[in-house]
Every structure is written in structure tokens, then in C-alpha cells.
Amino acid sequence: MAVYTEVSDDALDAFLEQYRVGRALSCKGIAEGVENSNYLVQTETGPLILTLYEKRVDPGDLPFFLGLMDHLAARGIPCPTPVRGRDGETLRLLAGRPAALVSFLSGMWPRHITPHHCDRLGTALARLHAAGRDFPMTRRNGLGLPDWRPLFDRCADHADEVHPGLAAELDRDLADLEAGWPVGLPTGVIHADLFPDNVFFLRDEISGLIDFYFACTDFLAYDVAVCLNAWCFERPGELNVTKARRLLDRYRATRPVTDAEVAALPVLAQGAAIRFLLTRLYDWVNTPPGALVKPKDPLEYLHILRFHRGVDGAAAYGLA
Numbered sequence: 001m002a003v004y005t006e007v008s009d010d011a012l013d014a015f016l017e018q019y020r021v022g023r024a025l026s027c028k029g030i031a032e033g034v035e036n037s038n039y040l041v042q043t044e045t046g047p048l049i050l051t052l053y054e055k056r057v058d059p060g061d062l063p064f065f066l067g068l069m070d071h072l073a074a075r076g077i078p079c080p081t082p083v084r085g086r087d088g089e090t091l092r093l094l095a096g097r098p099a100a101l102v103s104f105l106s107g108m109w110p111r112h113i114t115p116h117h118c119d120r121l122g123t124a125l126a127r128l129h130a131a132g133r134d135f136p137m138t139r140r141n142g143l144g145l146p147d148w149r150p151l152f153d154r155c156a157d158h159a160d161e162v163h164p165g166l167a168a169e170l171d172r173d174l175a176d177l178e179a180g181w182p183v184g185l186p187t188g189v190i191h192a193d194l195f196p197d198n199v200f201f202l203r204d205e206i207s208g209l210i211d212f213y214f215a216c217t218d219f220l221a222y223d224v225a226v227c228l229n230a231w232c233f234e235r236p237g238e239l240n241v242t243k244a245r246r247l248l249d250r251y252r253a254t255r256p257v258t259d260a261e262v263a264a265l266p267v268l269a270q271g272a273a274i275r276f277l278l279t280r281l282y283d284w285v286n287t288p289p290g291a292l293v294k295p296k297d298p299l300e301y302l303h304i305l306r307f308h309r310g311v312d313g314a315a316a317y318g319l320a
């Protein structure tokens with residue numbers, strides 16, 4: 001479920017009046033997603049997605065997210081295009097929440113990942129990074145290295161209830177990452193959450209990249225590491241090297257990476273694993289039993305974290 005804020009017919013009609021999209025023919029809440037309220041609105045001019053931004057999104061970040069989607073879409077990235085109102089604005093209030101209309105993208109996210117998907121993802125990610133190069137705004141990664149320890153501190157007391165010894169294990173990993181995090185790698189706009197459920201495919205080709213609400217300015221190779229973890233592992237913590245090689249090779253064919261980026265890949269992937277482990281752990285220990293949104297399993301990422309800890313160099317990911 002992800003409809004936290006209900007929208008009345010009258011409120012929707014008044015909202016759509018501010019755009020040139022015609023009237024609503026239907027409006028259905030979308031069950032997928034956990035962060036924001038999403039509706040599929042059929043209008044007289046076609047389908048649109050209506051998003052009401054909920055509490056975890058800082059309204060101050062919305063101009064960055066919407067501006068970025070606008071920028072990328074204009075450069076041919078298949079991402080949602082924010083719809084401008086009659087006043088030229090993309091962001092307004094609905095039912096007391098910041099809200100925006102964006103274009104509807106066709107396709108389905110892949111439930112079973114194949115090397116072919118990783119191949120297409122590698123190209124799409126590199127294109128996204130290239131298209132973001134001249135985006136003028138920046139946003140600090142709110143879930144980057146300096147944010148991990150404070151997040152850990154907020155759930156450390158319950159970590160061992162999830163897995164015996166987890167608190168000590170994470171404490172050691174954080175110390176290693178704090179000591180060994182790379183500096184000076186190529187930086188730019190990254191998606192930062194490009195999991196399979198944020199990538200739509202249609203007839204085996206990518207038709208949509210969605211959910212830019214963690215996008216920020218950080219190491220480009222960190223985004224690659226996030227994808228490596230999210231697309232190339234088969235539980236528990238087993239890397240499919242063919243998938244990794246296809247992802248990395250296709251990425252490098254579009255954006256050549258530096259030797260420093262290749263060398264940093266194990267530590268970036270370890271960091272990317274702990275980032276998702278920590279947000280999942282936080283949600284796990286803070287979600288009441290019986291809540292409508294089921295928290296994701298933090299231990300999936302513990303296995304991935306352990307894999308990278310044991311890695312000697314980027315050859316483990318199939319890089320020649």
C-alpha cells in the first residue's frame with residue numbers, strides 16, 4: 001500500500017483545473033511503493049501519475065527532484081516528466097501535501113533478473129550520469145558516509161534482536177568504511193536507489209526509470225555499486241558474476257571509468273550495502289507489527305556486505 005493521503009473528487013477536479021490536461025476520468029491509488037502517495041489518474045488527455053509527497057520527503061528538496069527529472073527527460077532519459085501548470089509551476093499543494101503530476105511510463109519492473117536486464121541497466125545508468133552532467137543544482141546525499149553512524153546509533157540497541165552479533169559487526173564495518181572511504185572520485189548527479197522496482201522494461205528494453213527521490217550529488221561509481229548490489233546478487237549474498245560483468249561492461253562502454261573508480265569498487269559496494277542494511281534495519285525495528293507496509297529484510301544486505309568485505313579487488317566482479 002502507498003496511499004497515505006486520500007484525495008476527494010472535488011479537490012482533484014480543482015487541482016487539475018490548474019493544468020491543461022482536461023478533467024479526470026478516473027483516479028486509482030497505486031499499491032506499490034512505500035514512501036509517498038501515488039495515484040494513476042486517467043485524464044481526458046491521457047494517463048498521468050499524481051504524487052503527494054509524504055513526511056520523509058523534505059519539501060525543500062522537491063525543486064531538485066522535479067528539476068532533475070525535467071532536465072533528464074529533456075535529454076532523452078526515459079524518466080517521468082513533471083507536468084507544468086498554467087502558471088508554469090510543477091509543484092503545488094493538494095490535500096495539505098506538496099503534490100506534482102508527472103508523465104506515465106509504460107512497462108513493468110522485472111521480477112526475475114537476467115543478465116540481459118543487467119546489460120540494459122549498465123547502459124541506462126551511464127546515460128543517466130552523462131545526461132546529469134550539466135544539471136545546475138546539487139543536493140547533498142542525505143544517506144552518505146557521514147549519515148550512517150548516526151542512523152546506526154538510532155537502531156543499534158535492537159540490532160542483536162534481528163541477528164545475534166549484528167551490532168558489533170556493523171560497528172566494525174562502519175569504522176573500516178570511515179577509515180577507508182575514497183576521496184576525489186568523479187562526482188555528479190546519481191539516482192542512488194536504482195533497484196529493479198524502479199526500472200521498467202517493455203519488450204526487453206528499458207522503458208522507464210522512476211523514483212528519483214533519493215537522487216543527489218555523489219560519486220558516480222557509488223551509483224554503480226548500488227546497482228551491483230541490487231541487481232547482481234542471488235540470495236544469500238551470492239554474486240552472479242555474469243550479471244555483474246554485463247552491468248559493468250555496458251556501463252564502461254558508455255562512460256569510461258577511471259582506475260581509481262575500479263579500485264574503489266569493493267569499498268563503495270561495501271558502503272552501498274551498509275546504507276541499505278541500515279535503512280532497512282531502522283525500518284525493521286521501528287515498524288509496528290501488523291503495519292500495512294511490510295519492511296524489507298535487512299539481513300539480505302548483511303550477506304551482501306559480508307561478500308564485499310572478503311573481496312580482494314574489482315576482479316571479483318568480473319572486471320578484467
Ligand SMILES: Nc1ncnc2c1ncn2[C@@H]1O[C@H](COP(=O)(O)OP(=O)(O)OP(=O)(O)O)[C@@H](O)[C@H]1O
Pocket residue numbers: 002030032033034035036037038049080102103104105106197198210211213
Ligand atoms: N511515472 C510513472 N509511470 C508509471 N507508473 C509509475 C510512475 N511513477 C510511479 N509509478 C507506479 O507507482 C509505484 C510506486 O512509485 P514509487 O516507487 O515512486 O513509490 P514511492 O513510494 O515514492 O517509492 P519507494 O519505491 O521508495 O517506496 C511504482 O511501482 C509504479 O507502479
Ligand SMILES: N[C@@H](CCO)C(=O)O
Pocket residue numbers: 193195276279280296
Ligand atoms: N530500495 C530500497 C527501498 C526504497 O528506498 C530498499 O530496497 O531497501
